[in-house]
Amino acid sequence: MRAILLKIVEAKATAVQARYHRRRRLKIKAENSRVTLLSASETAGVGFRVLQKGIWGFSSTSNTDVDELKKTFEEANQAALSGNGLRQGFPLVVSPVKGVLQVKETRPVTNIPLEEKVDLVRRSEEQIKNLSPKVVSSVAFYEEIVDEKIIVTSGGTNVSYRDVKTDFRVLAYAAEGSRLESGQASVSATGGWGELFRHNPAEMMPELAVKSAVEKLQAEPAPAGLYQVVLHPSLVGILAHEAIGHTVEADFVLAGSIASQNLNQKVASERITLVDDPWPHLDPAATGTLLVDDEGNSPMAAVIINQGYLKGYLHDMETAGIFQVANTGNARAFSYQDEPLIRMRNTYIQPGNDAPEEIIASTALGLYLKGLGQSGQADANAEFMFGVDEAWWIRKGRIGRRVVGVTISGQAFQVLSSVDRVGSDFLLDSGAGYCGKHQPAKVDAGGPHLRCRLKIGGEL
Amino acid sequence: MNGEKILEKILRHGAxxxxxxxxxxxxxxxxxxNNRLKSLKVNNSTSYRFRAVVNNQLGVFSTNSQEHLSEAWVQVVAIAKASDFDPDAVLPEPQPLTPISGLFEERAVTLSEVLRVARKLVEVFKNFDRRLSVDSARVEVVSSDYSIINSKGVKAEEKRGFSQYFIMGLATEDEAVSSFDYRMNTGVSWEKTIATVEENAISLASCLIQSLGARPAPIFTGEVLLSPETVSEFLEALEFLVNARNIQxxxxxxxxxxxQTIGSSCFTLEDQPHQPGQPWSTAFDSEGVPTRPLTIIKKGVLTTYLYDTYAARxxxxxxxxHADGHFHSPVIQPTxxxxxxxxxxxxxxxxxxxxGNINPINGMVSGxxxxGWYIENGQLTYPITDTMLSGDFFNLLRNITAISQETEPTFVGPLPYLLIKGVNILGNKK
Structure with a gap:
C-alpha cells in the first residue's frame, strides 16, 4: 500500500496527500438488565487530496486495488482542476513527519477479550440499579475506536500511525412521583483501559451517576440572573473549547469571527493562559491527543491566550500559509472519506495559584457548576450557551443545596475578563462523546477550577 | 458475492x-x-451490515470492504454469541411493501453543474452587501442504493437521490458581529431544489444585515414565534418521548x-413517509419493515409510540x-x-x-x-441578542396557540412556524 501511495503522490500538482485509514470500532450497550447493543465494524479506504492552483480536489474509495486507487486519485485531480482560475494559489506551511507513531496503550483494547468488555458494561449497568430504589432505568455504554493510518504526502511525510480512542459512560434515571431526572458519569481517553480509567475506576462511576440523578429529584429550578460562579474543570474546558476555541480556528477567523479583530489585544483576565495542545504533558492520555495531523504535519501546542492577550489561532497548512505563521497541525479528518478540517485537540486553561477549596470558601454567594448538560454551542461573536449538568448554591463559602435546569450564557471574552480566581488544580474532563463541525472529532478540554461572573438562564 | 450467499454462510455458521x-x-x-471556493469532492462508497441471531442473542457487524466480507459471517456470529439471551431479539417477518414514487432522478448531475450553482449561491449572497461574509457554503448531489434481505424472507430495495444546498453566513460592521444564520434546501429534483438558490441567498443576506445593532429584549413572560428550524429541535425532544424503547x-x-392529552388541542403531528418525490420518504426502515402514515398526536392527544421490531415484540x-427511532417525514397540521x-x-x-437545551427527561427548556426579533402589537420592533428563553417543555406543548400554513425547509423536512404563549424571556437582566 505504502509503495503505491508513494508513487501516486509524485504526480504533478501543488500538493498531494494520500491517507489510508483502517478503523475497527466496537460498541456495547446494556439497559435494564439486557445487553441491547453489541456491534462491531471494520472499515478501510483511501482518501486522496490534490491541490491545483489554490483549489483542493478530494476523492475517496474503499477499494484498495492499484487501478482503483489510481482512478480515485485522478478523480481528485480532475475535481481540483475543474475549479481552475477561481482562486489564487497560496503558500503552504508543512512540517513533514516520517516513521512509525503509536499512542501509549496500557492494557491495549485489542488484548482484552470481547467477553470482558461485555462484562464491564453488564456489571456497571447492574450496579446502577442496585444503588437506589429510586432508580427506574439504567444504561451503560462502551465504545472503542482503533485507527491505523498510512499518510504519504508530496511535502515529504511518510508515516504509519496507530491511534486508539476509548469511551465509557453510565446513565441513571431516578423518579419520584411524576418527576424524572437523570445523572451521568463518563470517561474517555487516548490509549487502552489503563488510560481510560486513569482518573476514575469503572466501579466508581455508577455511584456518581446515581447520586446525581437521585439528588436532582429534590433540587429546585435555578433562578435566572447574573451570578458569581465557580466552574469545575469540566465546564472550564467547555468554555475553552466551545466559546473560545471555535472562534480561533483559522478558517472561522478568515470568515470573520470575533477573534479576527482581537489579535494581540487583551481579551481576558491576565490570569488566563489558554492552550490547544496535541500532547499535554499534564495528561498525555487525554482524548484529543494527536501525534500527526491528517495533512501529515507534525502538530504543535498553540498558545491562544497568553496572560490575557490573544496571541494566535489554530492552523492547517493552508491557513498557516495565508497568515504566514507556523502550522499548528490542527487538520483532522474523522474517516478516510472526510477532508481534513481545522479542529481542536486538547484545549485547556493553564492552572493558577489558588487552592480550589479556598476559591469556594471565599465566595459569599454564588453557584458551583459542574459538567456539560445536554449540549453547548457558541457563535462567531463568542456568545455561548451551555447546559449545566450539576449545580449547587454557594452561600457563605460553603457548597449548599442543588439546583437544576441551569444554562449559562455570555460572551466568552467578557466572561474570561471577569475571572478573579484560578485554581492550582488541573483536569482534562470533557468525558465521552464528540465535537461536531461537519464531521465528528475526538477532543478533550479542561483546566483548573476558576471563578467568574456569568448569566444563568432559569426561572424568572 | 451476493447477499443470499452471505445469509447462507451466516446460518451455516450457527445463526x-x-x-x-x-x-x-x-x-x-x-x-x-471563508468566502472562497475551498474544494470539490467526489466520494463513492459501499457498505454492508450483517445481523445474526444465535439462540436469541443478537450481534451486529458492518464493513465497507470486500476483503472483510470473507470473514463477516464468522465475525457476526461470534459477536452474537457474546451478547445476552433476549427473548425479544428476533428479526422481522416479511410484509408487503408499497413502493414510493419519485425518490430518484435519472438525470446525472455533473460536478461542474454543482460548482456553477455553488458559485451563484455565494455570489448572490456576497453581492447583496459588503458587510456580509460566508462562513461556509456547500452544494451536494447524493445518490444511493439500499437493499436488505433476511433469512425469514424480508427482501427490499430502494434507489434514492437528493440535492441539497446550504449557506451559513454572518454580517460585521465595525466591532459588531451578527450571529450566524443559514438557509438551505433539499429535494429529489435538482432543478426544483436549486430554483430557490437566489431567493434564499437574498433572504439570508437581508436577515443578517437587519440583525446588526441587535440589543437584549426586556424581561417578561410572553409569546414566542418559533421558526421551522427551532420547531425541528422541539420535534427531536418529542421523538425521544414517543420512542417505544424509551417508554419501555x-x-x-x-x-x-x-x-391522554399531552399538548394543545390545535397540535396534530403526523409522520408521512409515503409522500412522492420527498427525499425523506421511504417505503421501509433499516430492518426492511414497511413504513406507513402514522398520526402520533391528534388534537393534543397522544395516539401511538414509535416501534421497531424489538420494542414491538x-x-x-x-x-x-421506525427502526432508527426517528420520524421519517414529520407533518404538523396548520391552523x-x-x-x-x-x-x-x-x-x-x-x-x-x-x-439551548430541551431536556425531554425533566422537561426543562432553556437557552x-x-x-430573534422583539414584537409588540404585531410589529417586528427590533432585532434581539443576549436574550434567553426558558420554560417547561410539557407546558409549552400545551401552550401552542397556532401553527402556520407556510413551511420552510429544514434538515428533517419542511416544517411550519409555531406560536407558543407563556414563555419566560430573559433579556437585559445584568
Whole structure:
C-alpha cells in the first residue's frame, strides 16, 4: 500500500496527500438488565487530496486495488482542476513527519477479550440499579475506536500511525412521583483501559451517576440572573473549547469571527493562559491527543491566550500559509472519506495559584457548576450557551443545596475578563462523546477550577 | 458475492436468523469556506451490515470492504454469541411493501453543474452587501442504493437521490458581529431544489444585515414565534418521548399516556413517509419493515409510540417501521397564516434559531435566542441578542396557540412556524 501511495503522490500538482485509514470500532450497550447493543465494524479506504492552483480536489474509495486507487486519485485531480482560475494559489506551511507513531496503550483494547468488555458494561449497568430504589432505568455504554493510518504526502511525510480512542459512560434515571431526572458519569481517553480509567475506576462511576440523578429529584429550578460562579474543570474546558476555541480556528477567523479583530489585544483576565495542545504533558492520555495531523504535519501546542492577550489561532497548512505563521497541525479528518478540517485537540486553561477549596470558601454567594448538560454551542461573536449538568448554591463559602435546569450564557471574552480566581488544580474532563463541525472529532478540554461572573438562564 | 450467499454462510455458521444489508452511495460536493471556493469532492462508497441471531442473542457487524466480507459471517456470529439471551431479539417477518414514487432522478448531475450553482449561491449572497461574509457554503448531489434481505424472507430495495444546498453566513460592521444564520434546501429534483438558490441567498443576506445593532429584549413572560428550524429541535425532544424503547425503559414521562392529552388541542403531528418525490420518504426502515402514515398526536392527544421490531415484540404489538427511532417525514397540521400569527402577538419574540437545551427527561427548556426579533402589537420592533428563553417543555406543548400554513425547509423536512404563549424571556437582566 505504502509503495503505491508513494508513487501516486509524485504526480504533478501543488500538493498531494494520500491517507489510508483502517478503523475497527466496537460498541456495547446494556439497559435494564439486557445487553441491547453489541456491534462491531471494520472499515478501510483511501482518501486522496490534490491541490491545483489554490483549489483542493478530494476523492475517496474503499477499494484498495492499484487501478482503483489510481482512478480515485485522478478523480481528485480532475475535481481540483475543474475549479481552475477561481482562486489564487497560496503558500503552504508543512512540517513533514516520517516513521512509525503509536499512542501509549496500557492494557491495549485489542488484548482484552470481547467477553470482558461485555462484562464491564453488564456489571456497571447492574450496579446502577442496585444503588437506589429510586432508580427506574439504567444504561451503560462502551465504545472503542482503533485507527491505523498510512499518510504519504508530496511535502515529504511518510508515516504509519496507530491511534486508539476509548469511551465509557453510565446513565441513571431516578423518579419520584411524576418527576424524572437523570445523572451521568463518563470517561474517555487516548490509549487502552489503563488510560481510560486513569482518573476514575469503572466501579466508581455508577455511584456518581446515581447520586446525581437521585439528588436532582429534590433540587429546585435555578433562578435566572447574573451570578458569581465557580466552574469545575469540566465546564472550564467547555468554555475553552466551545466559546473560545471555535472562534480561533483559522478558517472561522478568515470568515470573520470575533477573534479576527482581537489579535494581540487583551481579551481576558491576565490570569488566563489558554492552550490547544496535541500532547499535554499534564495528561498525555487525554482524548484529543494527536501525534500527526491528517495533512501529515507534525502538530504543535498553540498558545491562544497568553496572560490575557490573544496571541494566535489554530492552523492547517493552508491557513498557516495565508497568515504566514507556523502550522499548528490542527487538520483532522474523522474517516478516510472526510477532508481534513481545522479542529481542536486538547484545549485547556493553564492552572493558577489558588487552592480550589479556598476559591469556594471565599465566595459569599454564588453557584458551583459542574459538567456539560445536554449540549453547548457558541457563535462567531463568542456568545455561548451551555447546559449545566450539576449545580449547587454557594452561600457563605460553603457548597449548599442543588439546583437544576441551569444554562449559562455570555460572551466568552467578557466572561474570561471577569475571572478573579484560578485554581492550582488541573483536569482534562470533557468525558465521552464528540465535537461536531461537519464531521465528528475526538477532543478533550479542561483546566483548573476558576471563578467568574456569568448569566444563568432559569426561572424568572 | 451476493447477499443470499452471505445469509447462507451466516446460518451455516450457527445463526438461527440472519440479515444482510448493502448501501452504495455516490456523492458530489462543492465547498466554499471563508468566502472562497475551498474544494470539490467526489466520494463513492459501499457498505454492508450483517445481523445474526444465535439462540436469541443478537450481534451486529458492518464493513465497507470486500476483503472483510470473507470473514463477516464468522465475525457476526461470534459477536452474537457474546451478547445476552433476549427473548425479544428476533428479526422481522416479511410484509408487503408499497413502493414510493419519485425518490430518484435519472438525470446525472455533473460536478461542474454543482460548482456553477455553488458559485451563484455565494455570489448572490456576497453581492447583496459588503458587510456580509460566508462562513461556509456547500452544494451536494447524493445518490444511493439500499437493499436488505433476511433469512425469514424480508427482501427490499430502494434507489434514492437528493440535492441539497446550504449557506451559513454572518454580517460585521465595525466591532459588531451578527450571529450566524443559514438557509438551505433539499429535494429529489435538482432543478426544483436549486430554483430557490437566489431567493434564499437574498433572504439570508437581508436577515443578517437587519440583525446588526441587535440589543437584549426586556424581561417578561410572553409569546414566542418559533421558526421551522427551532420547531425541528422541539420535534427531536418529542421523538425521544414517543420512542417505544424509551417508554419501555422508563426514560419517558409519556409512558402510559396513550389516549391522554399531552399538548394543545390545535397540535396534530403526523409522520408521512409515503409522500412522492420527498427525499425523506421511504417505503421501509433499516430492518426492511414497511413504513406507513402514522398520526402520533391528534388534537393534543397522544395516539401511538414509535416501534421497531424489538420494542414491538416486547409490547406484543407491530413495528411502526421506525427502526432508527426517528420520524421519517414529520407533518404538523396548520391552523393559521404566518401573517395572522405575527399580527396576533401583543408582546413576544421571534426565535430564528435556538441555541439551548430541551431536556425531554425533566422537561426543562432553556437557552439563547439567535437571530430573534422583539414584537409588540404585531410589529417586528427590533432585532434581539443576549436574550434567553426558558420554560417547561410539557407546558409549552400545551401552550401552542397556532401553527402556520407556510413551511420552510429544514434538515428533517419542511416544517411550519409555531406560536407558543407563556414563555419566560430573559433579556437585559445584568
Amino acid at each position: 438461527s436468523e440472519a440479515e444482510v444489508s448493502k448501501k452504495t452511495v455516490c456523492e458530489k460536493t462543492v465547498i466554499f469556506e 425503559e422508563k426514560r419517558s414521562v409519556f409512558a402510559g399516556k396513550i389516549g 416486547r409490547d406484543m404489538t407491530v413495528s411502526t417501521g 393559521a397564516s404566518l401573517k395572522e400569527m405575527r399580527e396576533s402577538i401583543t408582546r413576544g419574540i421571534v426565535v430564528r434559531r435556538f441555541s 439563547l435566542v439567535k437571530g
